[in-house]
Amino acid sequence: MDQNQFHRLIKEGEDKLREAGIDAASAEVEIILLTLLDVERIDLYLYGAKLIDDKIVEKFRKIIERRATRYPLQYILGEAWFYGRKFSVTEDVMVPTPETELLCEIAINFARFKKINQPTILDIGAGSGVVTVTMACELPDAAITAADISEAALRIARQNAQSYFAEDRITFICSDMFEALTPDSRFDLILSNPPYISDDEYKDLPPEVLADPKISLVSGIEGMDIIRRLIDTAPEYLKENGRLMFEIGYNQADLIAKITESDNRYKSISIIKDLNDIDRVVILGLK
Ligand SMILES: C[S@@+](CC[C@H](N)C(=O)[O-])C[C@H]1O[C@@H](n2cnc3c(N)ncnc32)[C@H](O)[C@@H]1O
Missing domain, CATH: 3.40.50.150 (Vaccinia Virus protein VP39)
Structure with missing residues (x-):
């Protein structure tokens, strides 16, 4: 995926979450991508576009759809952060x-x-x-x-x-x-x-x-x-x-x-x- 398509995908996710009344839409889209690509934040913006294939796009859209029902992101991803550590939930x-x-x-x-x-x-x-x-x-x-x-x-x-x-x-x-x-x-x-x-x-x-x-x-x-x-x-x-x-x-x-x-x-x-x-x-x- 090129950089423009990557930014369009991010915007698509953010818009859907915002429409659903989720204020922290940008932060949540970032968390979803970080989890799907399993990369650090800095690498997401440097190399994220290159790592995204059709399978990732499909998974991303599914997660956005589920989250737009206001089901908690932590349950969707099966994890939550606390005191700097990741926990299964x-x-x-x-x-x-x-x-x-x-x-x-x-x-x-x-x-x-x-x-x-x-x-x-x-x-x-x-x-x-x-x-x-x-x-x-x-x-x-x-x-x-x-x-x-x-x-x-x-x-x-x-x-x-x-x-x-x-x-x-x-x-x-x-x-x-x-x-x-x-x-x-x-x-x-x-x-x-x-x-x-x-x-x-x-x-x-x-x-x-x-x-x-x-x-x-x-x-x-x-x-x-x-x-x-x-x-x-x-x-x-x-x-x-x-x-x-x-x-x-x-x-x-x-x-x-x-x-x-x-x-x-x-x-x-x-x-x-x-x-x-x-x-x-x-x-x-x-x-
Ligand atoms: C607010 S949650 C806290 C969970 C976790 N400690 C946290 O901080 O995320 C309260 C917990 O208390 C448990 N709980 C509720 N009533 C209880 C009781 N009578 N005796 C023992 N645990 C109880 C619930 O099952 C739940 O896991």
Whole structure:
């Protein structure tokens, strides 16, 4: 294909996605081509045209057509990026979001700053395993327990752990919150990106988010059911100087502060904002 045909193909894809209401059309077309050609970004524009044959054009058009139905690109390609690493994703797991990278960054910095030797970490609601595997890769002496109520999600998490050679340091357990843990388990860090959307908010979600498993999103009338269970039970499983860190919805910080104020097992609370200045991660320390 020559350079003009290449640019026409890119424009064709972008126009179709834009018509379907997808704002990041250019970025998505680029991701599709990078994946199909398996090249770096710079090489796409230097040599991309030469690499494109009829088969690639056919695959490209099929992906654009599917994406124009607002089915998530990550499910179409079977992969998503998180904390600089590629993860397999299927409809059995939620597509990871960049906000959760903040949770990981805070947890990694905490473990490094406190120089915790062989930190023990529990990831409640592990899903595709992005938090678990990121911890395993960034903290090479950590031992992680990945818990999820969904067996299907844990299969994907295990697969992702294997692709980063991290499965030896991870215990996968199918569990409703803390229920399947042995009562004497204790952790330096309990992390969670829990479902935190309310029943009302769920109705207004964009089609891409509605493609995620409902169990990974919704948590009762206020979206707080799982968070309340986390706050209530985590102290039983934390080491003395351990921390509970979890992601929250944009409007939940005040309610969480109120709940923890009246819980005398907790000594400290910090709420960290994300890059959009939205309260995003709660950190709780024990008395
Ligand atoms: C928001 S997703 C987070 C997935 C992944 N950690 C991430 O950050 O992309 C929430 C996860 O919690 C799991 N989950 C929902 N209810 C649960 C429960 N009662 N006990 C354990 N896990 C649960 C879901 O299956 C889902 O994988």
